[in-house]
Amino acid sequence: MNKSGFVSIIGRPNAGKSTLLNRLVGSKVAIVADKPQTTRAAIQGVLTLDGAQIVFVDTPGIHKPDTTFNRRMMDTVRKALEDRDLLLYLVDATLPFQPAEEQALELIGKTAAPVLLLLNKVDAVKEKAQLLPLIERYSAMGRFEEIFPISALRSVGLEELKSAIVKRLPEGPQYFPDDYLTDQPERYLAAELIREKILHLTRQEVPHSVAVLVDKFEETPRITNIAATVYVERVGQKAIVIGAKGSMLKRVGTSARLEMESLFGRKIFLELFVKVQPGWRENPEFLNAIDWRSMAGLEEN
């Protein structure tokens, strides 16, 4: 008998959802950064086990949207709550209960799927007793079937978690081949890796203002030629992303290229450009252009 199903990973920004997805599928499919709203689209990561296939869906952090772009992100989250076999609700357990968590909990209150609560980042919690008030607070809601303390970063508690997930999956076919890891095209992952490096190297308002579009993705027998444009919202941000004599853009390009070479298993030639696109977060055409699913005419799932 084979089991399979769709499992969405949800929670507040920065809880560690993308880190968890990468650990669960054993490969980097989603970018990770210590900045809220790193993930902007739903990303599938597929784990194929003996007799079971789990399609995880990583989602943007649940937040109060203030731009058209952020409203689209929240639409993505809402879609990822529909028709799921199971939801994983991730919380940063190094923090006391956050009032902002209420909005996120309200969303899952309206869904039908069973939910597991994952108290993440326990590697950074010195006194385990610190978890007790959180456990009490969340148990009292009566919405969670089970609570797992985990560390996505250090892969602690993930085997128990996988077993608990498989146990709850319905009987079903294997949807994807054994070696299938994600629904994202390499072209989109390349843009994401470039954005990740910028998130790591810049701060304050720059991360939110950055979008990356791959203009060329050309595979030749020896090398893949990639050209991408980094969009920012203001001239000052362009200066930051380029850096003195191009030093910042060079660091971004080199680290993105090295990671692409290791992930794609090929030599990469990467060219980066920086452009100012004022107000892109309110520009529907631009938002469609950075959303690979809408470009490919695909529905979100």
Ligand SMILES: Nc1nc2c(ncn2[C@@H]2O[C@H](COP(=O)(O)OP(=O)(O)OP(=O)(O)O)[C@@H](O)[C@H]2O)c(=O)[nH]1
């Ligand atoms: N100490 C510790 N840090 C973690 C753990 N999991 C994730 N992090 C860190 O938390 C930060 C956010 O991780 P992400 O995986 O990007 O979080 P996210 O929930 O996907 O965030 P958004 O995409 O912005 O919603 C990164 O700096 C991670 O390294 C963990 O188990 N322990």
Ligand SMILES: [Mg+2]
């Ligand atoms: Mg994320």
